[in-house]
Structure formats: structure tokens, C-alpha cells
Amino acid sequence: MLTPQESQEIEFSWLSIIKLLRWDKPSGRLILLIPALWAMFLANRATPPIPLACIIILLTLSISAAGCVINDLWDQDIDAQVERTRQRPLASHALSTKVGIVVAFISLGCIVILALYLNSLSFWLSMAMIPIMVLYPLAKRAFPVPQLVLGIAWGLMVLISWTAISEKLEFCSWLLWGATVLWTLGFDTIYAISDREDDRKIGVKSSALFFGEYVVIAVAIFFAGTVLLLGWLAVLMQLQLIFWITLFFATLAWIWQCIRLYDPDLPNSVYGQMFKENVWIGFVLLFGMIAGFGV
Numbered sequence: 001m002l003t004p005q006e007s008q009e010i011e012f013s014w015l016s017i018i019k020l021l022r023w024d025k026p027s028g029r030l031i032l033l034i035p036a037l038w039a040m041f042l043a044n045r046a047t048p049p050i051p052l053a054c055i056i057i058l059l060t061l062s063i064s065a066a067g068c069v070i071n072d073l074w075d076q077d078i079d080a081q082v083e084r085t086r087q088r089p090l091a092s093h094a095l096s097t098k099v100g101i102v103v104a105f106i107s108l109g110c111i112v113i114l115a116l117y118l119n120s121l122s123f124w125l126s127m128a129m130i131p132i133m134v135l136y137p138l139a140k141r142a143f144p145v146p147q148l149v150l151g152i153a154w155g156l157m158v159l160i161s162w163t164a165i166s167e168k169l170e171f172c173s174w175l176l177w178g179a180t181v182l183w184t185l186g187f188d189t190i191y192a193i194s195d196r197e198d199d200r201k202i203g204v205k206s207s208a209l210f211f212g213e214y215v216v217i218a219v220a221i222f223f224a225g226t227v228l229l230l231g232w233l234a235v236l237m238q239l240q241l242i243f244w245i246t247l248f249f250a251t252l253a254w255i256w257q258c259i260r261l262y263d264p265d266l267p268n269s270v271y272g273q274m275f276k277e278n279v280w281i282g283f284v285l286l287f288g289m290i291a292g293f294g295v
Helices: 004-020 026-043 050-079 097-115 120-142 146-166 171-193 196-202 207-236 241-261 268-291
Strands: none
Touching: 004 050, 004 097, 026 050, 026 146, 026 171, 026 268, 050 097, 050 120, 050 146, 097 120, 120 146, 146 171, 146 207, 171 196, 171 207, 171 241, 171 268, 196 207, 207 241, 241 268
């Protein structure tokens, strides 16, 4: 029989694991799921098989979980020095490194098991995601625009989902990949602005630091590229008017974000808010893609 104190400690440990997996912050999980859903519904013209859709959704959640844990294992010393991240379970020592490693391996095991239910091409694309997740934290130490590595990982989720449906890579899948990479560069650069001063002191690299005073222009270019590639994709896939309406509203939302970024007195909390806004923008576009087939 557990004592009340032991029960409290177990409950606290599970809460810390949930925080380690970022399940307490659904926006980050959803924003990876969105490109996978885009690809799924576009590749099968708005009617993906439900069992396959469930596997892809679970695979996406497993990839997100593994990525978060691996990132925190690499960055626990850095996270402890950054205001936004110092309360993360590994950085605050609420969980030990050993527990983090065990959770990482369980998450990676889930990726492998779920990927086995996909075709061969999708399986190996899923396996390609693993080294990218491992290398991303290292990119922040050596590569001037680590958000590009994250964008490639997000784009890879598009290719996994697309090939799971169509069993091949097509020109349209690469257009969606490019749009996803640029979209990720846009919203993650915005997110990185809030950490700019801490990153500069610690010596961590980010796109927000790399582009410097031109960071807003860079974000605007990334979002503009996203719009152009999604528009090109819509033409090739003959999406109906409803998609163009949702793309128009998404464009307005991105323009408004760029306008707000020019405010030098913008509170740090607003950058996180803009990140969450991109979740809703992504779902609006998903609705347009589904409805664009006349469903």
C-alpha cells in the first residue's frame, strides 16, 4: 500500500512526463499534425481510409513526442538558462536524464511499430525522420538557420503521409513539401524572436538572430512562398473556389502577423500567440482543401 507521499510523488512524475512530451501544450502537436492531414486529404482527394488515417495521426504524435524528448535531452543545460524553457522537466531536474532516455526510446519504438503498418516507401521516410530529430538540437549549435532543419522534418511528415496514400512521390507532394518547409520557417522564426536575447547570450543560433533587422522581411518572404506554392498546388489539383477563399484569409492573417512584428515594443507573449494562430490558419486551409474537392 502506497503512502500519501509516495502517491503524490508518482502523480507528480507522470505530470512531469506529460510535460516532457509537451502533451500539456497541444499547439505544438497540432502544428505538426496539420501538414500530415493536408497530405492525407490531398493525396486521396478528401477521402483517406480511416484506419490508415488513424495510424498516421498516431505516428505523427509519436514523432512529435520523440522530437520533444530528444531536444530536451540535448538542451537541458541550455534550457535552464532561458526564461521560457527553464521549467521544463529535465532542465528543472523534475525528471532525471535516465527517465528522459527511457521515454525517448519508448517514443522511438512507437514510431518504428506504427511505421511497419505503412508501405515500404513510407516506412523508410519515417525512419529518415529519426536522424533529423537527433540532429536538430545540434543544428542550433552549429547551423545558422536551425529552423530550416525543423522545416525539413515538418515537410518530411508531408511525404510520409502522401506516400502512405499514393505509394509514390509526385510533383504535387513536393509542392506541398515546399509549402510546409516555408510555412514552418515562418512561424518558427516568429517563435524564435521571443528567445533572441537569451540565445545571443548563450551562443545558440536561430533564424531570428541570423536575419537580424531583416527578420520581418524574411518571415514575410517565407509566408509569401507558402501562399504561392499552395496556390500552384491548388491549380494542379483543380481545387474549387472554397480553397481559394481559405487561402485568401490565411494570407490576410499572415500579413497581419508581419505588420504586428514591426512593433518594437511587442511583448514576448505575443510571439507565442502568433505561433498558436498558425495552428488555426493551418486548420482553415485544411478545411479549404477538403471542401475544395466538393466534399
